[in-house]
Amino acid sequence: MSATQKPCRILHLVNVRTVGGVERMFADFLAHPPPFSVRHFTLANHYAIASAIAPAILRLSPFFCSRLFSGFPVPRWPRTWRAANRERLIRKAQPDLILVWNQFIDAPSSLCWPCPMLYYEHGGAWYPHDSALADAFFRRVDGVISVSQAAKRMLQLKYQLTQSVDVCLNALRPGVLPEKKTVAPRVLKENKPLVLGSAGRLVPLKCFDLLVLTVKALRARGIDAEAIIAGTGSEQAALEALIAKHGLQGKVHLIGLLDDMAAFYKEIDIYVSTSMHEAFGLTCVEAAAWGVPVIAAAVDGLPEAVRDGVTGICLTPTLSREAYQALTETSMPAFPLVYWPNTDELAPPKMLDPEMLAEAVLQLANAPDRYHQMSAQAIADVSARGDFDALCDDLYRVMARYLPER
DSSP states (O other), X not given: OOTTSOOEEEEEEOOOSSOSHHHHHHHHHHHSOXXXXXXXXXXXXXXXXXXXXXXXXXXXXXXXXXXEETTEEOOSSSHHHHHHHHHHHHHHHOOSEEEEESOOOOOOTTOOOSSOEEEEESSGGGSOOOHHHHHHHHHTOOEEEESSHHHHHHHHHHHOOOSOEEEOOOOOOTTTXXXXXXXXXXXXXXXXXXXXXXXXXXXXGGOTHHHHHHHHHHHHTTOOEEEEEEBOOTTHHHHHHHHHHTTOTTTEEEEEOOSOOHHHHHHOSEEEOOOSOOSSOHHHHHHHHTTOOEEEESSTTHHHHSXXXXXXXXXXXXXXXXXXXXXXXXXXXXXXXXXXXTTTEEEOOOBOOHHHHHHHHHHHHTOHHHHHHHHHHHHHHHHHSOOHHHHHHHHHHHHHHHSOOO
């Protein structure tokens, strides 16, 4: 692009009301220096931006809300009113490209986008969606970017997607990677408790109760095991009750949100991802960056984040919904289907058996040389992966293919 050409105008349709992986990634993506001249615009269907990301987004992109027309609220019904107002705002921005971040937007057939539209899949496809809405949305999508191969297959198998899908594997955000000189392959500590760890929102799909029961299973075998769980969420009270029920106070620690995860990763010996669904599993990569071997389920994108037998262990979940509920007496995750890479199919989820998790932990704890080798390989794998800057460059390369000639 020559210096005399106008910047490419990219309009982002994104939910920035809450702060999660997609929202933080979007804010950091805006701050990444683009490989060509770009002007960003942000369009959301709500009035406010979460305070943690608002300064960055408002500094780097004008913000529009499809619920407002000249400062007045647009009624929810009929649905076409907000969709029409969204199109009005899109045309006002005069974009060269629209990027929809991890949401299926209402796109009535009577509306017409003025430019190509891409969809970025970061886990939204796993949620239940109205089939008519999904069909109408994907008829208007020109191309797709997915966070993992599993996300690509979820779209293709669940929605019969025929558009081109570019896989841009997720990457750790700026500031998350430790300095290389501060990380060395781990050696299990002798005569100290074996510390398991996990981190994330305390919500049903993460199944943190299974980590509590894994500690119970290990201690029943005479292993001095503890666990640290970082995060907050709706399941905190249920987890506290489960810990108390099994007499694990002082052995399973709920430490809340952490601004600096370095101390967490330095404290734990093995990272255990108990989640029954992950589009990719970025916390597993984060743990690997600190040299922590990972145990995770062999479903969805987790095997793309954890190399089974190399940087960790991927287990095939076996617990049915009924068995899980009977075992934990806690909320049941609400995903109807997950992706099973070994068979390349969608099927109902199953959860990890705590006894199986305990066996996997012992495989590492009883083989210090294997543990040390996995730790070293985990660090090497993260170093070889593309970083967040490379991910942003990949996203721009995909978008450039759909931009009109300038």
